[in-house]
Amino acid sequence: SAVISQKPSRDICQRGTSLTIQCQVDSQVTMMFWYRQQPGQSLTLIATANQGSEATYESGFVIDKFPISRPNLTFSTLTVSNMSPEDSSIYLCSVWDRERVYEQYFGPGTRLTVT
């Protein structure tokens, strides 16, 4: 199984600022994803972080707002830019284990509150 760590675990930020969330995996993985989980809602995929190329964003999410880096097969960052209170959410990093085809692992999440 893949062990995923995220930093920070939580943060309180002011409107208009930016926060970068780090995701570290203990093994090399092909597929890394970033999700958002708003209170009482299901997980929503923000983007797929591609190693060596630009991330693939889902409908409703744009690179200017959520820039993503993936410098290697074990690390990725998600930045939440120009934050507003609507960005208050839990942000989760996730990986897909290709060797165990159906297994998807999640990080512990970053709880973001924007005031």
Add this chain to the structure above:
Amino acid sequence: KNQVEQSPQSLIILEGKNCTLQCNYTVSPFSNLRWYKQDTGRGPVSLTIMTFSENTKSNGRYTATLDADTKQSSLHITASQLSDSASYICVVSARKGGGSYIPTFGRGTSLIVHP
């Protein structure tokens, strides 16, 4: 449109009692169905994974069933413990080309176990 509906939205039971959570889905073409447990402040952790040919899967006190004809799944928890208090998320994935899949997440059932 692929959808996953879970019921009930929340559930309160006494320690030691059994309970059953429901998941109905409209996901096509079906690849697999997973149940996750998400403790407060943590990322989701996989409990069971079922493919089309499997109709039951157990993990300790957790037993998941799948009826692919009616597109329904249930998660049965036996002899509940206080540590079972969490959100339980049903995830149904559609097959995609290249051996990958697209997951659709339910909103989860919030379970509270009282002593």
